[in-house]
Amino acid sequence: MKTVDPHAARLSRRTFLAMAGASLIMVNCSDQMQLEELRPMPMSAGELLASDHFYIAHRGSGDNWTEHTLHAYRQAIAHGARAIEIYVHRTRDGYFVCHHDSNLQRPCGVSQEISDISWEQLQKVRNDARAWLGPSTPLELIPSLTEALSVVGGKAVLFIEDKSGKHATDLIELLEGSSAPDDPIVWKQPAMASTHTVASQAGFKTWGYFAPEVFADIEPLATAFDAIGIYDSADPKTISRAVSTGLPVICWKVHTRSQRDTLLEQGVQVMMCSNYPYVTSAIDSLDMVTDEFESGCRTDGDLPDVLTWRSQPEFIPAEGILRLSDQHKASYVVGSMARAMAGDGE
Numbered sequence: 001m002k003t004v005d006p007h008a009a010r011l012s013r014r015t016f017l018a019m020a021g022a023s024l025i026m027v028n029c030s031d032q033m034q035l036e037e038l039r040p041m042p043m044s045a046g047e048l049l050a051s052d053h054f055y056i057a058h059r060g061s062g063d064n065w066t067e068h069t070l071h072a073y074r075q076a077i078a079h080g081a082r083a084i085e086i087y088v089h090r091t092r093d094g095y096f097v098c099h100h101d102s103n104l105q106r107p108c109g110v111s112q113e114i115s116d117i118s119w120e121q122l123q124k125v126r127n128d129a130r131a132w133l134g135p136s137t138p139l140e141l142i143p144s145l146t147e148a149l150s151v152v153g154g155k156a157v158l159f160i161e162d163k164s165g166k167h168a169t170d171l172i173e174l175l176e177g178s179s180a181p182d183d184p185i186v187w188k189q190p191a192m193a194s195t196h197t198v199a200s201q202a203g204f205k206t207w208g209y210f211a212p213e214v215f216a217d218i219e220p221l222a223t224a225f226d227a228i229g230i231y232d233s234a235d236p237k238t239i240s241r242a243v244s245t246g247l248p249v250i251c252w253k254v255h256t257r258s259q260r261d262t263l264l265e266q267g268v269q270v271m272m273c274s275n276y277p278y279v280t281s282a283i284d285s286l287d288m289v290t291d292e293f294e295s296g297c298r299t300d301g302d303l304p305d306v307l308t309w310r311s312q313p314e315f316i317p318a319e320g321i322l323r324l325s326d327q328h329k330a331s332y333v334v335g336s337m338a339r340a341m342a343g344d345g346e
Contacts, residue, residue: 045186045205048083048157049227049248053269056083056159058253059100061276064300066129067107068098069140073152079277083157085188088145090167095119096145096174102164106309108142115164119144134315136296145171149178157184159207168195172202190214191221191228207250210234210242218242227270232259236266243267254279255303256335275303278335288336294320301335 048054060072061081068087076084087100091114104110104117107127114122126139143151145160152158162171172195175185187199191208199206209229210218215238222228227248230239234251242249243266251263252272260271260279273279278301292299296317304312306328313332314323324330 043082043157043184045157045184046226048184049186049205051269053264054082055276055280056085056250056252056270056272057081057276058085058272058274059087060084061274062129062132063255063275063298063303064133064277066127066133066137066140068100068142069127070143070148070151071138071140073148076276077152077155080280081156081276083159083186084152085159085161085272086145086148087161087163088167088171089114089163090170091119091122092116093118094170095122096167096171097122098143098145098148100163131312132298132309134295134297136315136317145174146178153178154184157186159186159188161188162195165189165193165195168198172198172204175204176202186227188229191217191225196224209250209252219245222247229272230268239263239266239268255307256333257281257338275301277301291320291322291334291337293317293322299334299336301333301338303333303335305331305333 057076059067060069061076061079062072065072065075073084086098088096089099089102090096097114099107099114101107102113102115104112104114104125107129108125109128110125122142125142127142128139130137149158160171160175162168172187185204187196187204187206189195189206189208191210192214193208196206196208205226206224207227207229208221208225209231210221211231212233214221215234218228218238218241222242222245225247227250228242228245229250229252230242232251232253234242239249239251248270249268250270250272251268253274254260254263254271255273255275257279263271271279288299293315294317296315306312311326311328311330313330314325316323322332324332
């Protein structure tokens, strides 16, 4: 028997957009002001992919806010994002939820597969990004996809992936019920998968991405998609091959302005950014004159040299310092104090 997210009765496009507008009531006053002032003009997925150059907030910009949370999605839009990437898994009882890993261990400290847990049980779990973003980072709920659509639907193009690759038909049915075919959703998948056919039939634009193990197949597989993705480890020759397909090329994941500049020189049109405000030099990214270690939270543009959740420098807010206390040699880039040059943004 087919199971569809119990949160999602089929919604008309009008109802969907009304929900998106109503959700702003739940945003606090500061976020509301940012959303009103900085929200990009909505556009269709086709219009966005036809743009000469744009950025996507990778997992909602996980270098800045706890990845795949409503807070991250809201903040990405508040900082000007016209596109957001959303990974989706499904719970045991059929709820689609926004999360990257199939297991809850890394972000939540719970060794549990999402597919083996109920929605009710999941509500007791919290995303905990303190090891990555600093000790003052708040704990965050794991949202359902339906909740995320009600918050950001119609405000940005959503690049949505069925991360397990097992629930494409049900997920596409949910998305069809939440938006008209010309609304801003791009179906995201590995280039070797075949679910893009169903997504295309449903009226969605499609993006197939290439990890290193399938770089050799860029040319024969690219023609099936409206855009293609290339991993950031790709060498210049491989990137050139991707660009030569004539399709929009999206490179992920971009953490720094130097990455951005190198990719632009190579002809890449689109960056999927983990450090969105800094990479794009967003409108409210201000030049800093001192660090903010005493806040206990990472500042936009600041990054450790090891881009994993382990072996991170130690924040000591009470002393306003960052301690490089791990056994390996380490460094920490305080990009927040690097002057943003004119024209760095979109």
